[in-house]
Amino acid sequence: MSSIQYDFGMVGLGTMGRNLLLNIADHGFAAIGFDLDPAKGKLLEEAASKDTTVKGVSTLAEMVAQLKTPRKVMMLVPAGNPVDIVIKDLLPLLQEGDIIIDGGNSHFTDTLRRITFLEDKKVHFMGMGVSGGESGARFGPSIMPGGDQGAWNYLKPILEAVSAKVNGDPCVAYMGKNAAGHYVKMVHNGIEYAIMQLISEVYDFFKRSMGLDNDELHEIFKKWNDGELQSFLVEITANIFPRKDDLGDGRLIDVILDKAGSKGTGKWTSQEAMDLPVPLPTVDLAVAMRDLSAYKDERVSAEDVYKPKVKAFTADKEKAIQVMHDALFLSTLICYAQGLAMLAKASAERKMDIPLKDVVRIWRGGCIIRSTLLETFTAAYKKQPQLTNILLDKKIASIVKKKQANLRRAVQLFAGARVPAGAMSSSLAYFDAYTSGRMPTNLIQAQRDFFGAHTYQRIDQSGSFHTEW
Numbered sequence: 001m002s003s004i005q006y007d008f009g010m011v012g013l014g015t016m017g018r019n020l021l022l023n024i025a026d027h028g029f030a031a032i033g034f035d036l037d038p039a040k041g042k043l044l045e046e047a048a049s050k051d052t053t054v055k056g057v058s059t060l061a062e063m064v065a066q067l068k069t070p071r072k073v074m075m076l077v078p079a080g081n082p083v084d085i086v087i088k089d090l091l092p093l094l095q096e097g098d099i100i101i102d103g104g105n106s107h108f109t110d111t112l113r114r115i116t117f118l119e120d121k122k123v124h125f126m127g128m129g130v131s132g133g134e135s136g137a138r139f140g141p142s143i144m145p146g147g148d149q150g151a152w153n154y155l156k157p158i159l160e161a162v163s164a165k166v167n168g169d170p171c172v173a174y175m176g177k178n179a180a181g182h183y184v185k186m187v188h189n190g191i192e193y194a195i196m197q198l199i200s201e202v203y204d205f206f207k208r209s210m211g212l213d214n215d216e217l218h219e220i221f222k223k224w225n226d227g228e229l230q231s232f233l234v235e236i237t238a239n240i241f242p243r244k245d246d247l248g249d250g251r252l253i254d255v256i257l258d259k260a261g262s263k264g265t266g267k268w269t270s271q272e273a274m275d276l277p278v279p280l281p282t283v284d285l286a287v288a289m290r291d292l293s294a295y296k297d298e299r300v301s302a303e304d305v306y307k308p309k310v311k312a313f314t315a316d317k318e319k320a321i322q323v324m325h326d327a328l329f330l331s332t333l334i335c336y337a338q339g340l341a342m343l344a345k346a347s348a349e350r351k352m353d354i355p356l357k358d359v360v361r362i363w364r365g366g367c368i369i370r371s372t373l374l375e376t377f378t379a380a381y382k383k384q385p386q387l388t389n390i391l392l393d394k395k396i397a398s399i400v401k402k403k404q405a406n407l408r409r410a411v412q413l414f415a416g417a418r419v420p421a422g423a424m425s426s427s428l429a430y431f432d433a434y435t436s437g438r439m440p441t442n443l444i445q446a447q448r449d450f451f452g453a454h455t456y457q458r459i460d461q462s463g464s465f466h467t468e469w
Contacts, residue, residue, distance in 0.1 A: 073099065108186060141163060407428055
């Protein structure tokens, strides 16, 4: 057995685990990893940069025995039962004070259960969100650790070294108590679902109503990414359109089936939002549209029954592109507002003490939803750390006021062309309801009292009332 004592261990050497471990090694830490597939250990060693200390082993025991104490062991394995299996196998090999980190997309309720279980064993446990895909893991992700603050203090030097940097600022911070790390990552992914849906709706209008070709689409999104819409998702969208089909003629985008997969984190976000409760309509709609995309055969049959016709756009092309730019910008901002409002509510309700100023700060680099908007949000939370909704910030309000007319115009264009825009419409509906001092919910309360004697409250007297309608 090697005499080297390693700084960090990884269980699971798939693409994410391997790349993150190589990233750790590149920053001067001795890294060791285990995978059930011995070939992945060899691949890890072969991919290591020159003059770094990296080792793949064939047993958990071999890995744990070569780690410095307190041992730092991270898991990047599929969420669910595999995480519990690894923890069970690790426990006999660990000692009091060692640290286990779950870096996968575990549901926060599972993380809470594991924290309680491992507290009794005197082993530190952290749930940690990691965003940025395989490239981010290799060269700098956004990292969202939460839970055991003592463990965070041990891990901080390593995580700050390997995270993405924005103007030298590490895109990692302590996200709060209990399951805060996985909770923040869950909401991050819900926002991700929504923004992807918003972009796809704009693409749909450009393609089917305006008749723009892939080269034009590439140029539009490329230009947008050079301005206030700059973001990772807009950037990769621009880069998708020129890609040629390796298996045939034409562009790859035009032969990809319109059925989207998911790993469940968007659904978890919607479900949890309803339980809190906090409104999250843009994420809800994005999840619903992915679900609807799976009904391909039914959608084809329905198209045959109704024979819908998309109306061709014949007005000012450049003006319409600017309308869609502003609509995408504002609906994206509103989508962030919903997700951050959810974190504010959950932080209090679930006693996680999530620092929203740090959440938006570490999302600026490395993660999938990074964008220039997050700089604006960071400034807002620095001024008002307890801000419950970013739409209440005066600077953000001034931006919204300038864009809202074009968001309304865009929703009209979608409806008139018969191109679905559920996410964009939901963003507008959320904004209009949130900024309405009086909603029509008084009628709903009257209806509930009429058929179920559920009572209602009055605006002129305190207490609950019931009427024999």
